[in-house]
Amino acid sequence: MRGSLSLMCNWAKIGLLLLMVSISGCNTLKKVGDDELLLTKNTIYVDDEKVTDGEIKGLIDQKPNSSVLGYPLRLNLYNMAKENPDSSFQDWLHRKQKREKRLNNLLSKKQVSRLQESFIVKGASEFLERVGEPPVVIDTALTNKSLNRMEAYYNSKGYFNNTGDYEIVESKRKKRAKVEYNITLNKPYIIDTVQKNITSPELDSIYDVASKRSFVKKGEQFDLQNFTLERERLTTLFRNSGVYNFQESSINYDILRDTTRLADDQLMEVQLNVKKFRSATDSTDTNSTYRVARHKQVNIYADYDINGDTDSLKTLEYDNFIIHYANKLRYSPKALADAIFFEKDSVYRDLDRIRTYRQITNLNTFKYPNIEFIPDSTQTKLTTNVYLAAKKKFSLNMNFDVTHSNIQQVGTAFSTSVITRNVFGGAETLNVSARGSIGLLSDASLSNETFTSELGGDVNITFPRIWLPFSTEKIIPYYMLPQSRLLAGTNFQKNIGLDKQSLNSILSYNWTPSDRLKNNFELLNVEFVRNVNPDNFYNVYRNTFSNLDDIADQFQDDPAYADYFKNVDDSTDPLRLDIPEGANNFVRDILNDSIQVSTEEFDEVNSIEERRRRLTENNLIFASNFTHTKNSKSDINDNDFYQYRIKVESAGGMLSLIANAVPYNKNDNGQLLVFGVPFSQYVKSELDYIRHWDIGGSQVLAFRSFFGMAVPYGNSNSIPFVRSYFAGGSNDNRAWNAYELGPGKTDNINDFNEANLKLAFNLEYRFPIAGDVKGALFADAGNIWNVFDNENNPDAIFSGFSSLADLGLGTGLGLRYDFTYFVFRVDVGFKTYNPAKVGSDRWFNGYNLGNAVFNIGINYPF
Incomplete structure (x- = not known):
């Protein structure tokens, strides 16, 4: 009875909501006067041809009310606000004051209720008016203003004799009309x-x-x-x-x-x-002729104090620069000279000034610099002064977070870092960081312990130049903001998964040829991953274990294999393979034919064992990569731009080349070992392209495409898990959770599905709803496949264009709230085309809220 009542209440709420929407939809003209017309559309005709150009349409001062998929949501929210919500409250208060003596200043329960209701009504009305939008009624003054703007626009294009008028066309629907603007250009000049x-x-x-x-x-x-x-x-x-x-x-x-x-x-x-130069500070100087000036002297004040005495500073001449400093020079003269692009006796260039500002800021050692130019009496010689004020040598950052995930019920994470500037006197920056976390496991079967823990740290030093034994200035000049980065770090993860320990080291170079171009070259990217607890594999990868245990069920009553099983508190399946000994021994006996199973079962067990070996083996990745990025976005408000990223990576090639000179050991599979671990060998390439179109009215159409492929060779027959691809998640195909989609047409066969080839395409329509609340409709297509590796399942292998039929398609909608500095978003995705299904079941199977995937993210996915 209670459940039925609850269901009835829910249906009542839904019905009430639909009724409110219907009423508001029918009440669009509620606040439009009898002698007013609601503007429904603007149309522009130039020489009798309809104009669709957004720039010209933007000249119209009065536009129709905004809509969401054709529905005037904000207008109807505004109409729902109660007019003069204070009136009932004021009337009640006035009557109450008259009776104040008689009631001895005591409020009855009924009065209190009315007071609360007045405040609620007032607050709701204020909210609806704030997020809503008043009706746009046609104002001929604004219409004439818009017409004048269009005439002025075409004047600026050379049509000085253009003429224009407008016509208000009333609709057959009540109190509605559109405005048609007509412009005749005549001949251009x-x-x-x-x-x-x-x-x-x-x-x-x-x-x-x-x-x-x-x-x-x-x-x-x-x-x-x-x-x-x-x-x-x-x-x-x-x-x-x-x-x-x-x-x-x-x-x-x-x-x-x-x-x-x-x-x-x-x-x-x-x-x-x-014309001639006019001085902004000297009104008497009105006839100065512009002259070409050169740098007579360039001064660098390395310890500038705005309140200090510059006359008492010491001086040092280096490479035609005069460096001024107090007591002892703390910076390498070369580091200072490399950051200044003015040269003695050279012609002044404003480009050098801009580059100097950028390079000094990029050093992260000085505050924003002050540059001064003092001309001589002839206006042809400049004394150039660059004033540098140092930042604090040390700075400390600390962060603390509370986390939750599918593994942890609750967790805490902290991190701290110490930044040291000008470490060796050459404006180098040293960053030493440490991080740690502890959490409560959500599933006790994942580990013998209750808590998880993770501890790690990095040492990162940045040099403001390309750190190589030879000069690269001619190829990568200093105005490209070259940097070298040397990083060494480690991470210890306990009681999550396989208890990984990792060591990594990176030597990289990055430079920026222009504001839109960026390059990064990692000469060395070395990562060593050690699985401390490989015996926990079947506890972590539960789907894999379930498939193996299903095959073993036919042998659980055989006394010869009694040691492989253990009793569990589960009435549906009281006997299960023991982890890890029972599961490992069962797999071993099948693969060496001690236990006879069907061909399909043998292949599945063989696949499980290959996956177990792959995911529990230690990895040594010795790679180099190059990334090139271009972004045409001019500023933060530019909604019409493109961006692409190209990355190429190679691993293990250098170690393989020296195999003839260095006597490597080998394992049973013939793989070369370094420190007892087979090193990974592969080539990898990625292309990521993003395009945004501004379609007006704060509406944006966003598109992304991604292609990535990693091919193992030589010493490897598969890609390391940390370098492979996965599909699904809040920034990918939002109709699937991360790692759930693919490979190919397989149906979620593993807990973490990954492969070495990926295609992804995303299309999203973004539109405003009310104020800072935005909406989105999206379609995500993509999948992952195996190619050129040791995968044997044909459903998971990319075999040509026919495999494109395995692209999963997810559609959905989302809400975003713009906090200015970041965007909080919630997306709900539905599986529109699921390649793991068969035939017509692939389309719209489970297309409902019960099977929807909800994603929460920060900022836009692309």
Whole structure:
């Protein structure tokens, strides 16, 4: 009875919600006046052709109410807010004050209830008004303003004689209308000649050399944007050609044509004017001619104190720089000189100033620098001063987190790091970090212990240059912000899985050719992974053990194998293989034909044993890799950009090359051993491409594609688990949990499914809902396969284009909340096409909330 009542209550709540939505949907015009029209659509026609350009449509000042999949959610939320919610409260309060003496200032329960109700109504109304959106009613003043904007826009494109009007078209539906804008362009104006009037002879010479790159050219249609680009180009050109104080405001243009006079030729003359310098601090200096300046002297103040006396500093001359310091110079003169791109007697370039700022900031040793240019009386010689104020030599960071996972009921994690700057005097940065965690196991069968623990640490030192025995400055100059990183770390993991211990060491180089390009080259990436508790394999990989135990059930009553089993407190299966001895002995007897099973069962046991050996063996990875990344995003608000990442990795090749010179030991499988461990040998490549399209109205269409393949060879017949691929999870195919999808058309055969080939494609439509709340619709396709390794299951192997039928497809929706600094998101994914099913069952099987996968993540998945 209680369950039925609860179910009825739930259905009542759902029905009430649907009713509220229906009422609000029917009440769209609730706050639209009788003499007002709700704006439903804007349409622009230019010379009778409909315009779809987002830039032009953005000129319209008044736009229809926003919608979510065609539904005006925010408008209806606004309409649900009670008008003047304070009125009932104020009326009650007024009556209460009149009766205050008679009631002896005591409130009855009914009055208290009314007071609480008033506050609730008021708060709900304020919330709905805040997240809602008032109805957009047509305002002819704003319509005229929009029309004027469009006329001005086409004026800027050379259509000086364009004309425009608009029409309000009422809908057949009540109190609704759309606005149609009509623009007639007429003939555009064309640039006939470009003249120049440059007051500085030196600037005139510089202009002539680069005049062919001008954005304002004879024979082209007038476009104000080209004039803006040309002003920016000339400003950059002059500042990078020695004119350190050039001002963009010195550039203007004269149009030598009466644009109001109609003529068939529509030609105009343009004159470029570059005026003299105007001092911002000296109003009497109005006639200074721009001059090309050179660096007469470059001073570096290595211990600058804004309140200190620079006259008492010591000086040191190094490579045409004069270094000023107090007491003892704490920095290598070369490190300081490499960070400054000004050269004595060279022509001033604004590019050198920008690069100097970037490089000094990149050193992470000094605060943001101050650069000063002091000209002489001729304005042709500069005394350049670079003031450097040091950051604190040491800094300490500490973090503490509470965690939860499918392995831990609850856990705590901490980390701390100490940063030491200018370790060897060359602006090097040393980072020593330690981390640890402890947690309560969620499943006692995973270990004999109750708690998990992990402890690790890293020593990371960064050099602001390429650390090699030969110079790389000609290939990778200092303006590319070169860095070398040497890292050594270790990690000890206890009572989780196989109790792994790892040691890793990395020697890498990275440089940034431009703001959009990044390169990273790991010359050495050495990782040693040791499984301390391999006997725990069948406790961790429960699906694998279950498959093995099912095969063993037919032998559990045989006295010859009684030692292989143990009693368990489970009425459905009282006898199970003992872990690890019983399971290992059972597998051994099958593989050496001591126990006879069917061919299918033999193959499955053989596959289980290969997987066990692979996942419990120790790994030595001796790799090198190169990663190239490009990102066209201009700033944080740019929603129309692309990004790609290319990575190539090779492991074991160097160790294999020296096999003839070094007498390696071998194991029973003929693999070469280093420190008693077979080293991994493979080649790996990845391509990751992301594209975002801004489709207007804060809506974005985002796409990602990924291809990755790792091929073992030589000393390996499979890829190490830590270098393999998996599918599923909050940043991949969100209709499957991590490690659940694949390989190929196999159906979740292992607890952690992985392979060495991966394809992934993601498409997501992102849209605003209300305020900082965003929504998304997505489709994720992808899978993993085995290729060129020792996998024998044909369902898991990529065999050509026909295997693309194994791509799993997940669709779903998500909610995001934008906290400005990060985005919190919740996604729900549904298995739309499941390659593990057969025939028509592959499509929409289990497409419901009961089989949905919920994902929680921070920031967007791509």
